[in-house]
Amino acid sequence: MKSLELVNIRKEYGDAVAVDDMNMTIRKGELVSLLGPSGCGKTTTLRMVAGFVAPSAGSVLIDGRDVTHRPPYERNTALVFQSYALFPHMSVAQNVAFGLEMRRMPRAEREAKSLEALRRVRLDHLAERYPRQLSGGQQQRVALARGLVLNPDVFLLDEPLSNLDAKLRAEVRSEIRGLQQALELTTLMVTHDQEEALTMSDGLVLMAGGRVRQSGSAQDLYERPADAFVADFVGRSNVLEGRVEGGSFRMKDGTALPGTAVPTARYYTLRPEKIALTSPDQGVPGTLREVLYLGAQTEYTVLLGTTPVTVIRATPGPDDTLARLRPGDPVGLRWNSADARLLDS
């Protein structure tokens, strides 16, 4: 297994900057997710690693070797396409063996290896089928097998779960992660789905507007977001705008929030599940506006002054006072001021 390093990578299309001075390292055997809204430059980055897009500046290093100017077919990367991109005129076995054939492996050997790779994704019994005869999930697994049979230096996944239905997604998610860890594949995954990124990765890189906004572990991004954008994008967050006056944070509508504040802070961010709902005489008083029953959890929207704040709690039992709350009732919000993050931008 090899490491992957992007050094000051930049990509311009005319006047538009798709990727701006990006740096990132994936250690051997790690899975790093490139996360961000559509158009943030994550797919362009992936395509630069695969060699389909030439960077305007910067370099791509695989195991310390500069491959920036190598064509795709001379890089030992394996890309699993969002659309799977299986060869429709080849059988499953031929699809999986294609890369080995390009590497001039003798027929007997490549047939054995392909079958082994198919066994890993539990599709060896469908080796003679054609892609069109398979379900979406099975095609996805063929695409995975076609990549991992090559024992690639870098495994690239482009939105691997986006074409699967919700139930299958969880299954394939753990399957991919299992394979990646078992084979110790250095993997770069592109996704816009934060849940996918949080659950599957060793590290995350959050991109927006062609730039890296924050990188780190899932906990880093969730617990310690660098800015309001990260706080809002990763998980759900109440991002309350305002400024610091007389040592405390005051929202735009004038409501003061507890906790000592950095003088420069402009955003007060708070995770919905960190807030407790109490009676109005305890905590910050507000008015309940909406109650959304989500099954295991219930989501409450509370107006603090004129600002809506989302609170998520475990759904209360029938005897709980919370169960009697109706929109319009006065409530109090309480939270540990350590759970609040005050951010400058």
Added chain:
Amino acid sequence: MAKLVLPAGLLVLALLGVPMLLMLRYSFNSFDPLYLMKEAFTFGNYARAVVDPYYQKILLTTVAVALASTLLTTLLAYGPAYWLARMEGRWKSKLTILTMFPLLVGGVVRSAGYMALLSSDGLINATLRGLGLITVPLQLLYTPGAVVFATVGIVLPYMILTLASVIESIPRQVEDAAANLGARPGTAFIRVLMPLSLPGVLAGSTLVFILCMNAYATPLLLGGPQFQMMAPAVYDQFARASNWPFGAALAFLLLVVTVALTTLGSSVIARRYKAG
């Protein structure tokens, strides 16, 4: 729906089928220099068309020119078709229209254009002479090569458009996947793009082959008086010799050979790719 389809279908049948059947019937009649066509039922016209070395040679020339033109057209069209299919943005529709543009001008006019290009004081010879590369004009016009050249030029748009529409339906990611798996451009073409675009190649070359087999103006104008192909020969029988039965027999011979060769060609190519 059926009420509308039925009369339309009958009309098409009448317009296409009846003349064909009439012609088929004529081809079994006999010819009399005095009375022209006489009611009969004879295979004599077909026998003559097949046995007479003069017509054998015409048929052979026709098949050879059509095959050469089809092959050359396919080779020449693939690159532009690929380029057009993979192009994006506003240039794509403009270039597609530009490709169709020659079809607005009839084959006769375009053949005349090729005459102007190839004749002894035409553009090519004049240019070469102007550059001092030759002193005596090259004999370009009235050669089999000129016929193939002009035929290719005339049928090229059909081939490009047919191929482009099929290549467009092949996802680009499939090509990317081949490159990602280690296939060099040439290998990716032979192993992935070519087999996937085969339906387009078959459709295009069938269409073009039929057009070439039935070419009339091009062989007449660019081949010169000594050069003979089937369509002009059929015309000669009808218009000059007034031998309708023999003309009809030649026409059906041309039809049968065209159908047989296109069927054979398609199945051979399709089978070869299935096996490989």
